[in-house]
Amino acid sequence: MGRSNQPAAVQQLRLGEIRMRDPFFLETVPGEFVLFGTSDQNVWGGPATGFDCYTSKDLDHWDGPIAAFRPPPGFWADIQYWAPEVHALEGRFFMFATFADSTRARPRGVTVLVSDQPVGPYQPWSDGPVTPANEPCLDGTLHIDDDSTRWLVYSRGTEGTSDSPGIADGEMYALRLSQDLRTGVGEPILLFAASSAGWTRPLRFPKGVEPPKDLHLAKDPLFTDGPFLLRSNEGTLLMLWSSHGEAGYAMGIAESENGTITGPWIQxxxxxxxxxxGHGMVLRASTGRDYLAFHWPNNTPDERVQLTEVHISGASVRIL
Known part of the structure; x- marks a missing residue:
């Protein structure tokens, strides 16, 4: 797969025709939407191409793909471009996405990108990953407190090295970000481990996917990924997150007992x-309707974007 900066021919597709993992919807103005996600054909290997996005006015018919990000020369990562999410802040659009380096010279991490337009093109904003330089990290999501403090919530990966085997119990962290979103501030705060949820089961890779031998995974690891935070109208702070359950990839809910990002969190x-x-998010549309977005099934290359209306009340998210 090459690194062409030229987008594919734009066409109109129904949502169910778009092959994508880790979908993220952004309503840029009332009634106009952009869909981002993991869009490379080879999501597990490489080399990676970038991120594509799609636009719509009805959440069903989509124009795309549009080249949202293509790596510039010298970009630090060349494989596994995963889970982009985009937030509009102070007149610009900031993308948080996971990247990996095939040489493993530095661990997988979350990098911040920026654009003046919602569909891009996005350019690197942070100097490499904002997540810790000594740990594999993935799936960063932005949370902004009422006092404007900016947090990155992310998963610590379960992979390790030949000298340090991966952890057996995946972890979810919160890291304070600088106001300009370029760097992390202070030490990450552990929010919870995968084993804190009674429904989690050991990781099983999708059918046809073999984990790289140099991942050095612990035996039967539990893992965390795909965090997304939302606050109900009643003020309850909730987190969607994913792991493996009895029937494969699954998505659960954690609830902050005191309504703050640092918790404590209960499952x-x-x-x-x-x-x-799994790997879900909630689109709170200007129409007043709330939608759960996720990819299903988890088997490559069959992944498709799912969008279904939900009712959110207090600590409850109920699929309609």
């Missing part, structure tokens, strides 16, 4: 989605 007993799909 809901049952997953929100239990069968071979």
């Amino acid at each position: 809901h007993d049952s997953p929100l989605w239990s069968s071979n799909g």
